[in-house]
Amino acid sequence: MVENRFSSVDPNTAAENLQQTALNFWMMHDFYDDLTAQIHQVRRVRLPSVGLFVSPLTVSYFYGIARNGIYKSRVIDVQQNIQAVVAPSFEARFEYMSQIGIYGSYLENSVIEELFDYELGRGVSATQVLLEANAQQIPIYAITAENIDTILPLLSVSQEVKTDIINGIHAGQHAIVPQREIQHGNWQGSGYIIQDSITGAGAYLLEGGLNGGALEGLSCDASKNPMAALINMVIQVMELYFNIVAMISFGSFALAAVALVAFRVMVKTLLKAVVKKQVKKKRGKKGKKKKKRSECDCDKKKKKTRKSKTGKDECEPELKLVSVEFLNDLDIYKDQIGQAPFLITGAEWKDTDSNGKPEINERIGYVSGKTLKIKAEFAIEEKPEEIKTVTITGNARTPQGKTFIFQDKGRSLSGDSLITKAMSANGPLASKRTQFINPLTIDWTLKYKKDGIPKTKNLGSSKHTLYVTLNKPLEDFYKIYLTLLHLATSNAGASDEVEALKNTWEMFETKSITNWDSKPLYYYKRGVLGSLYCGLKENQIEFLGRFLASGEGQCNAFERLFRAILGTNGIESKTVEAYTGNEDYILVKNWQFSGKGSLTGTGDYKWRLILNYEGIVKNDSGNKDIFGTYPLKDNHAYGKLISLEGIAGQNSLPPLFAPAEKVCGVHYLVKVTDKKALNKGLKTFYYDPSYGVAYEGEKEEAERNFEKDAVAGYYKQFLNNEKKTNQKPNYFRARKKKPGEVNIHFTK
Numbered sequence: 001m002v003e004n005r006f007s008s009v010d011p012n013t014a015a016e017n018l019q020q021t022a023l024n025f026w027m028m029h030d031f032y033d034d035l036t037a038q039i040h041q042v043r044r045v046r047l048p049s050v051g052l053f054v055s056p057l058t059v060s061y062f063y064g065i066a067r068n069g070i071y072k073s074r075v076i077d078v079q080q081n082i083q084a085v086v087a088p089s090f091e092a093r094f095e096y097m098s099q100i101g102i103y104g105s106y107l108e109n110s111v112i113e114e115l116f117d118y119e120l121g122r123g124v125s126a127t128q129v130l131l132e133a134n135a136q137q138i139p140i141y142a143i144t145a146e147n148i149d150t151i152l153p154l155l156s157v158s159q160e161v162k163t164d165i166i167n168g169i170h171a172g173q174h175a176i177v178p179q180r181e182i183q184h185g186n187w188q189g190s191g192y193i194i195q196d197s198i199t200g201a202g203a204y205l206l207e208g209g210l211n212g213g214a215l216e217g218l219s220c221d222a223s224k225n226p227m228a229a230l231i232n233m234v235i236q237v238m239e240l241y242f243n244i245v246a247m248i249s250f251g252s253f254a255l256a257a258v259a260l261v262a263f264r265v266m267v268k269t270l271l272k273a274v275v276k277k278q279v280k281k282k283r284g285k286k287g288k289k290k291k292k293r294s295e296c297d298c299d300k301k302k303k304k305t306r307k308s309k310t311g312k313d314e315c316e317p318e319l320k321l322v323s324v325e326f327l328n329d330l331d332i333y334k335d336q337i338g339q340a341p342f343l344i345t346g347a348e349w350k351d352t353d354s355n356g357k358p359e360i361n362e363r364i365g366y367v368s369g370k371t372l373k374i375k376a377e378f379a380i381e382e383k384p385e386e387i388k389t390v391t392i393t394g395n396a397r398t399p400q401g402k403t404f405i406f407q408d409k410g411r412s413l414s415g416d417s418l419i420t421k422a423m424s425a426n427g428p429l430a431s432k433r434t435q436f437i438n439p440l441t442i443d444w445t446l447k448y449k450k451d452g453i454p455k456t457k458n459l460g461s462s463k464h465t466l467y468v469t470l471n472k473p474l475e476d477f478y479k480i481y482l483t484l485l486h487l488a489t490s491n492a493g494a495s496d497e498v499e500a501l502k503n504t505w506e507m508f509e510t511k512s513i514t515n516w517d518s519k520p521l522y523y524y525k526r527g528v529l530g531s532l533y534c535g536l537k538e539n540q541i542e543f544l545g546r547f548l549a550s551g552e553g554q555c556n557a558f559e560r561l562f563r564a565i566l567g568t569n570g571i572e573s574k575t576v577e578a579y580t581g582n583e584d585y586i587l588v589k590n591w592q593f594s595g596k597g598s599l600t601g602t603g604d605y606k607w608r609l610i611l612n613y614e615g616i617v618k619n620d621s622g623n624k625d626i627f628g629t630y631p632l633k634d635n636h637a638y639g640k641l642i643s644l645e646g647i648a649g650q651n652s653l654p655p656l657f658a659p660a661e662k663v664c665g666v667h668y669l670v671k672v673t674d675k676k677a678l679n680k681g682l683k684t685f686y687y688d689p690s691y692g693v694a695y696e697g698e699k700e701e702a703e704r705n706f707e708k709d710a711v712a713g714y715y716k717q718f719l720n721n722e723k724k725t726n727q728k729p730n731y732f733r734a735r736k737k738k739p740g741e742v743n744i745h746f747t748k
Contacts, residue, residue, distance in 0.1 A: 014055055018074075022053045025076060025111045032107075033083070033100050040096045043086040051078035074116070076108040090198070097200030101193070102127055105204035124184050126204035129191025133178035134518055137438075137490065143175040144197075146654075156180035157190045161207055168194035173202075181207075316457065317390065317413060318382035320354035321444055323347035324462050327373040327422055330365035330473070335481045335548035337519045347377070349462050354379060356460060363465040363516070365485050367472050369431035372396075373424045374406055376444070378459065383413040384450075391447040392420050392459075398437045402430075406442070434500055434569065435468035436492040468492075470500045471570025479541050480568060483548055484561075486516035488568040497677035500569045508562065511648045511692040515548060521561070522552045523649035523690045524659035527630025529615050531661075532557050540564075554661075555690045558650065559668035562689035572674040576686065577747040578667040578706060584714035584743060585732075588662045590646035591712040593736055597640070602718050605733035609715050610639035611663065613730050627730045630660040641734055647691050647710060659690075663715070669695075671748050686746070699746055707744040713737050 009016055030046060037044045054075040059066050081104060087093035109123030133140055141151050148169050152162060156179065165175040177192035195202030325347035335341040350360040366372065376394065390413060394406035406423035429435070444459035467489045473480055487504055494500035507513055513521050524531050533554045534543040540560050547557045556575075563573045580586065597606025611627040618624075629643060636643040636656065649659035670687045686695040686702040693709065695702040715734035722731055737743075 018053045018055055021074065021076070021111065021115060022051065024115060025051065025053070025078075025107055028107055028111060029081070029100075029104055032103055036096055036099050040092045040099075041088050042092060042096045044096070045084045047082040047084055049078070049082050050080045051076065053077075074112050076112065078104070078108060094198070094200035098195070098202070101195070101200070101202050101204055122185065124187050124191070124206065126191035126193060126206055129182055129184065129189075129206070130176070130178065130193075132182050132184060133191075136182065138182065139179040141175075141177055141179065143169065143177065145169050145172075154179060157192075158207060161190045161192060164194060164205065165192070173197060315382050315384055316450075316455075317380075317384060317387055317446060317448060319378040319380055319418065319446055319457075319459055321376065321460050321462060322350065322352060322354065322379050322417070323377045324349040324442070324464070325375050326364045326464075327375065328370065330367070330469075330480055330485070332363065332365055332485060333479050333481045333545065334362065335483050335515065335545065336517065337515065337549065337551045340549055341479075341481055341545045349464060351462075358462070361464070363467065363482060363485075365467045365469065365480065366429060368429055368433050368435070368468050368470055371424050371428045372404060372406075373422055374442075375422050376420050378418045380413060380416055380418055387448050387450060388412060389448070390418075392418070393445045393447065394423065394442045395445070396425070396440055396442045398440055429468055432470060432495055433468070434470050434489040434492050434494040434503070435466070436490040437464075437466040437468070439463035440466045469569050470494055470497065474567040474570055474572070477541060477564045477567035479545065481544060481548055481564075483515040484544075484565050484568045487513070487565045494569075496680055497569070497571050497674050498680045498682050501566065501571060501672060501677060501682070504562075504565055504569075505687065505694065508650075508687075508689050509692045511650055511652065513650050513689075513692075515551070519551060520651040521548075521558075522651045523558060524554065524630070524661040525552045525651070525653065527614050527660050528554070528617060528626045528628055530630075533617075533619075534560055535619055555664070556668040558689040559670055562670050562687060566670075566672070566674075571672065571677060574671045574673050574748055576669040576671045578669060578703075578744055579665070579747070580714065580743050581745055582743070584716060585663055585665050586667065586711055586744075587641075587713040587715060587734060588647060588659075588664065589710060589712040590644040591662070591734075592642040592644055593713070593734070594640045594642060599721075599733055601721050602716075602733050604735040604738075605716060605718065607641055607734045608639035609641050609732040609734040611730045611732060625729065627732075628661045628663055632656070632660065639731075646712070647693070649691050650689075669746070671746075699748070703744050703746055704742060706746075707737070707742060711737055711744065714743065 009019075026049075033044060033046065036042075052075070054077070056073055056075070057069045058073070059069045081100075083097070083100070085093055085096065087096060105125050105127040109125040109128050112118070112123050130140060141154070143151050143165055148166070152165070155162065155177065157177065158181075161177065165177065168175050173194050174197050175192060175194050177190065181188055181190050189207035191204075191206050193202050193204050332344045333341040334344050344362045348360070348362040348364055349358050351358040353359075374394070376392065378392070389410045392408045392411060396404040396406065404425035404427065406425055408420040408423050411418060411420065440463070442462050442464070444461065446457040446459050448455055448457075467485045469485070469489055477484070487507060488500070491503040491506060494503050515521060522531075531552045531554045532543070532547050532550050534540055534547075534556050541564070543557075544560055544564055547553045547561065553561075559575060563575065566573050593607050595607075599606045599608060612630060612633075614626040614628050614630060616623050617626055629638065632643075632655075643656060643658075643662055645656045646658050646662070648657050652658050653660075667688075668690075670689065671685050672682060672687065673685075674682075684694050684696055685698070686706075688694070688706075688710075691710070695705040695709075697705065713734055713736045715732045717732050721733075722728060
C-alpha cells in the first residue's frame with residue numbers, strides 16, 4: 001500500500017508528508033510488534049487504533065499582520081494502540097506489552113527523525129526523555145503504592161505530572177519518571193510512564209498531556225519531502241527479515257533486544273545508502289549526492305570557484321573526521337551483562353561514514369594530573385594543489401568550562417587521509433581530583449592559507465566520556481573494568497582518599513548499585529546457585545569479570561567489587577570475614593519466632609526451622625549440600641519462623657525487598673586500611689557493600705554493631721536430636737539473639 005501510494009501521489013505537499021509519516025509509523029510499529037510477538041511466543045492483532053499526525057503552521061507577523069507561514073514542526077500523538085493479545089503466561093504478556101510500549105513511544109520521535117533526515121535523538125518522546133535522563137545520570141524512579149509517600153517529595157516535576165502519578169497509583173498502576181525535568185533543545189519538561197502492573201499496558205506521556213512525540217525543525221525546513229521512496233525498500237528488507245527470524249529461537253530478552261537494535265541499524269544504514277539516489281531518480285535529477293546539512297541551506301552563501309593558470313577550477317580543502325584515539329590512558333576492560341569483558345583497543349571514537357554519528361564511542365580513563373594526548377584521522381575529500389600545508393586544531397571543553405587545546409602544525413595534504421601526530425593538551429588534568437567529564441567536546445578546525453590569506457574551516461566535533469581517578473590504580477587490581485572506573489569516579493569531585501571513599505560509598509548506600517551501563521547488580525537475586533561466589537583458589541580479578549558479566553553475586557562478590565573500586569583510586573583495603581563463635585549459622589534480619597518454642601533437649605534452640613534444599617555446590621573443600629530460603633515460600637513461613645521485610649540488599653526485589661537468601665554461615669565485609677585515609681581522619685573502617693551498611697568504630701565496636709543491626713537470631717542442625725535424619729536434612733533448630741550477646745567476630 002505504501003509503495004503504491006508513493007508511486008501515484010506527489011509526496012511534496014504538507015498533507016502528503018503527514019500521510020506518509022502516518023503510514024510509515026504504523027508500518028514500523030506493526031513490524032516490531034510482530035517481531036516481539038515471535039520472541040515471546042505471543043499471538044497478537046492490532047485493533048483499530050487512533051493517532052494524530054500534525055504539522056502546526058508557524059506564522060510570521062509584521063505589525064500584527066500575518067505575512068507568511070511555514071510547517072516548522074511535526075507532531076505524532078498516538079492516543080490509543082489497541083492490541084488483542086494471547087500469551088502463554090502473564091509474564092510473557094507483560095514483557096510483550098512493555099516492550100512494544102517502549103519502542104512505540106520511541107517511534108513517535110524517531111520516525112520523524114529518519115523520514116526527514118535529522119540526527120537521531122533530536123525529537124522528543126517519553127522514551128527519549130527517559131534515555132536522556134539516564135545518560136545525564138538523573139535518577140529514574142519506579143513509583144508504587146508502597147513507596148509513593150517516600151519518592152514523591154523527591155521529584156522536581158510539575159504538579160500536573162505529580163497529579164497524573166497520584167491518579168495512576170490510586171488506580172492500581174505504577175509510574176516510571178525521572179527525578180527532575182530535562183532540557184531537550186527548545187523543549188523542557190518531563191516524560192513519564194503510567195503502566196498497569198498486571199497487563200503491562202501503559203500510557204507514555206510528555207508533560208502537557210501529549211501521548212506521543214514531536215520535533216521542531218529549522219526555519220527553512222518547510223514542507224520538506226519525507227523521502228517516502230525509501231519505504232519500498234524497507235518493506236523488502238522486512239519481508240526478507242521475517243523469513244530469517246522465523247528460524248531463530250531467541251534464548252533471552254537480551255538477545256531479542258540485540259536483534260531489534262541490529263535490525264534497526266541495518267535498515268537505517270540501507271536507507272542512508274540509497275535514499276537520495278532514489279529520490280533524485282524519482283525527480284529526474286542527476287549529479288553528486290548532496291551533502292548532509294549542518295545548517296540551513298537557505299542561510300549558506302554559495303562559494304564560487306575561479307580558474308587557475310592551468311584552467312582547472314580551484315576549490316577549498318575538504319576533510320572529514322574519521323577517528324580519535326586517546327594515548328597514555330588507562331587500559332579499560334569493557335564489561336557488559338551477558339558478555340565476557342574485553343579490552344578496549346585502538347581509536348575510541350570512530351565515524352567511518354563521516355555523518356556525525358560514530359559507530360564506536362568508547363569511554364576513556366586517565367589518572368589525575370596526567371596530560372591528555374590524542375591523535376586523529378581525517379578523510380581527505382578535496383585537496384587543492386596550491387595548498388601545501390595545513391594546521392589541525394582540536395579545541396576541547398568540559399561542561400564545567402575547562403578547556404584544552406590540541407594542535408598539529410605544518411601537515412601536508414597527500415593521499416586519501418591525514419593522520420595527525422600524537423598531540424598533547426596544552427595543560428594537564430587537575431591533580432588529586434576525581435572527575436567524570438561527560439562529555440568532553442572537541443571542536444576540530446583546519447587552518448591554511450589561500451592566496452596568502454589565512455582561512456579557517458570547521459571540521460565538526462567529537463564527544464567523549466572521560467573518567468579521571470584520584471591516584472594511580474593499585475597493581476593488585478591489574479584489570480580495570482569499566483564499571484570499577486565508573487563507580488570510582490562518576491560521583492566526582494573528591495580531592496583526597498576520604499572523599500573518594502565517601503563518594504563511592506554513597507552509591508552503595510542507595511542499595512541499588514548498577515554497572516556503568518545502569519544495569520542492576522543483584523545481591524542474591526536467585527539463591528546460592530544463581531549467585532556467583534569467589535572461591536579461595538580463584539583469581540579474584542578474573543572472578544570480577546565473571547560477576548560483572550552475570551550481574552548476580554553473593555557477599556564476597558560485592559566485597560571484591562568494592563575493594564577493586566577503591567583500588568582503582570589507589571585506596572588500600574582488606575577482606576574481613578564475619579563469623580560466629582560457636583559454629584552457629586546466622587539469621588539475617590528480620591524473622592518472627594512463632595510461639596514460645598516447643599523443641600527440647602537443645603537448650604535455647606527451641607524453634608523448628610525448615611529450609612529449602614537448593615542443590616549441590618562445589619567449593620574449595622569439595623561438594624556441599626545447600627539449604628536456604630530460595631525460592632521464597634508463598635507465606636514466607638519456614639517451619640516456626642516467618643521471614644519478614646528486613647535489611648535490603650543491593651537491588652532487592654519485592655515482596656520482602658530483602659535478598660533471596662537470609663541465612664548464612666560466614667559474611668564478607670571490607671576494612672579500609674589506607675594510611676592516607678587514616679591520616680585524613682577516617683573514622684569508619686568497616687563496610688558491608690552487599691547491604692550498603694557501614695559499621696562505626698574499631699573491631700570490637702563494629703562487631704557489636706553488626707550483631708545489633710544485622711542479626712535476628714541463630715540456628716544449628718542437631719543430628720542426634722532429629723528422627724529420620726537422612727530423610728530430613730533440611731530440618732534445623734533456631735534460637736533468638738540474647739540481650740547483650742556478642743556472638744559475631746571479625747577476622748581483622
